[in-house]
Amino acid sequence: MTTFPSTAEPAGTADTTGTVLEAAGVTMRFGGLTAVRGVDLTVRTGEIVGLIGPNGAGKTTFFNCLTGLYVPTEGSVSYRGTRLSRKPHLVTKAGIARTFQNIRLFANMTVLENTLVGRHTRTKEGLWSALLRGPGFHKAERSSEQRAMELLEFTGLAAKRDHLARNLPYGEQRKLEIARALASDPGLLLLDEPTAGMNPQETRATQDLVLAIRDQGTAVLVIEHDMRFIFNLCDRVAVLVQGEKLLEGTSEVVQADERVIAAYLGTPFDDAPGAEEAAEVRAAEEARSGAAPGAAPEDSPPDAASGPATPEGGAR
Ligand SMILES: Nc1ncnc2c1ncn2[C@@H]1O[C@H](COP(=O)(O)OP(=O)(O)OP(=O)(O)O)[C@@H](O)[C@H]1O
Ligand SMILES: [Mg+2]
Numbered sequence: 478m479t480t481f482p483s484t485a486e487p488a489g490t491a492d493t494t495g496t497v498l499e500a501a502g503v504t505m506r507f508g509g510l511t512a513v514r515g516v517d518l519t520v521r522t523g524e525i526v527g528l529i530g531p532n533g534a535g536k537t538t539f540f541n542c543l544t545g546l547y548v549p550t551e552g553s554v555s556y557r558g559t560r561l562s563r564k565p566h567l568v569t570k571a572g573i574a575r576t577f578q579n580i581r582l583f584a585n586m587t588v589l590e591n592t593l594v595g596r597h598t599r600t601k602e603g604l605w606s607a608l609l610r611g612p613g614f615h616k617a618e619r620s621s622e623q624r625a626m627e628l629l630e631f632t633g634l635a636a637k638r639d640h641l642a643r644n645l646p647y648g649e650q651r652k653l654e655i656a657r658a659l660a661s662d663p664g665l666l667l668l669d670e671p672t673a674g675m676n677p678q679e680t681r682a683t684q685d686l687v688l689a690i691r692d693q694g695t696a697v698l699v700i701e702h703d704m705r706f707i708f709n710l711c712d713r714v715a716v717l718v719q720g721e722k723l724l725e726g727t728s729e730v731v732q733a734d735e736r737v738i739a740a741y742l743g744t745p746f747d748d749a750p751g752a753e754e755a756a757e758v759r760a761a762e763e764a765r766s767g768a769a770p771g772a773a774p775e776d777s778p779p780d781a782a783s784g785p786a787t788p789e790g791g792a793r
Contacts, residue, residue, distance in 0.1 A: 495522045496558070497665045497696045498573070503542050503552035505535070505720075512538040514720040515552070518698075520665060525687060525697045527707040527728075530717035536700045537578055539717065540667050543698075544568050544575050557664065570598045574663035576654040578670050578700075584643035588634055591642050591653055592625040595660030625660060632656040632686060648679035655686065659695070666690060668699040672706055684710055708732055 498520040505513040513535040520526050528536050541547040543554050545565040554561045556571050574595070582591050629635040632652045637645065642653060651671055658666055668687070672680040684706055691697055701707050707714060708728040715725040716737055724734055731737055 496520075497522055497524075497556065498543070498698065499555045499558075500539075500543060501553050501555075503539065503549045503554065505538050505542050505547055506550045512720050513542060513549075513717075516717070516720075516722050518715055518722070518725075520696050520698050522696055523691065523694075524712045525691050525699065525710050527711035527714040528698060528700045528717065529702070529704070529707055529714060529731075530723075534717040535720040536717055537669055538720075540575060540669055540698075540700065543667065544573060566598065569661050569663075572662075572664035573667065574658035574661045574665075575667035576651070576658050576669060576671060578673070580647075580650050580654055582642040582650060582653060582657070585641060587639050587641060588629065588645070588653055588656075589622070589625055589638040592628055592656050592660050593621055595657035596621045596625060598661045625656075628656045628659050631659070631689070633682070648675045651675065651683070652686070655690075659690070663695055665696045665698065668697065668701075670700055670702065672701060672703050680706060704732070 496519055498518070500516060500518045503513055503516045503518075504511065516535075516539060518526070518528075518539075528539070530536055538547065542549040542552075543561075545561065545563045545568040548563050556568075556573055559571070561568050561571060561573075583594065586594070626635060626638065629638055632655055634649060634652055634656060637649065642650060645653060651674075655666075655668070655671065671687070672683050675683065680703060687697055687699065687710055699707070699711070708731075711728055713725060714728055714731040716723045716731060716734075723736060724731060726734075
């Protein structure tokens with residue numbers, strides 16, 4: 478994989494405390510519904526932090542509160558020690574970039590043009606310069622294009638620079654969203670379900686991409702339903718349930734927590750501790766039900782596989 482050469486330091490690198498994001502007591506109410514309740518979360522330099530929870534837990538709403546899309550009803554959000562503006566473009570300028578759960582690309586623009594759009598918060602050239610197309614504009618345009626091409630190399634999309642975004646396969650559209658987000662040289666990247674709809678190879682490639690982004694100096698906060706992806710990748714994982722943070726800890730701690738298994742995982746995922754035993758129990762139950770494999774006897778407990786959200790995003 479190509480490196481992720483940065484023409485500028487990630488925004489706001491002056492802070493030396495190592496805290497990139499600090500969300501304190503974030504609450505978001507919609508009328509009578511409290512979608513996020515008193516959530517604290519810190520992301521530090523060099524970290525990949527996961528945010529998991531069942532459908533409707535408030536994960537995307539929390540992202541929207543971080544990026545100025547929603548103004549939290551209560552609480553505060555700071556980036557490198559400075560309280561963030563409530564305007565999304567100023568949040569991006571401060572150093573936080575994001576991708577969306579529902580892909581938001583300019584469908585009729587090329588891959589390169591979409592990436593250039595993400596660059597605008599880092600260029601000084603204003604409207605008049607663009608209209609008059611003077612030497613300053615052309616210089617800025619060349620440097621933006623060079624940076625955009627570096628990012629397309631980095632994300633593996635360089636060969637498709639002139640393709641329209643709408644003609645890309647789904648997995649590449651998600652990659653393009655990441656390239657566009659990186660174009661603003663963020664110090665923190667928020668990814669909302671980056672592997673949704675991807676096949677296993679694409680998911681593995683995205684995992685490598687996220688690691689490379691972190692290694693190049695951008696901290697990452699990622700929402701995912703794919704538990705293997707989360708537990709392979711994240712230094713820390715926070716679990717949201719019904720808008721509240723149920724738990725936060727290392728992957729090992731979180732995946733072993735009974736409340737998490739009960740509230741979210743529902744059933745152990747492949748290769749998880751206990752998965753083998755669970756498979757044995759299922760096989761024994763099927764054998765007991767005899768002639769009708771899979772048909773549970775009336776007095777048997779409900780099949781774990783029909784429990785809450787399946788670990789690999791099956792409840793989507
Ligand atoms: N703009 C809004 N107005 C009213 N209710 C909203 C709004 N946005 C989100 N909600 C509600 O807030 C709750 C949390 O939704 P959110 O999309 O944040 O969940 P999520 O954890 O991202 O779920 P998923 O895993 O399905 O993406 C839901 O009950 C949702 O209906
Ligand atoms: Mg969501």
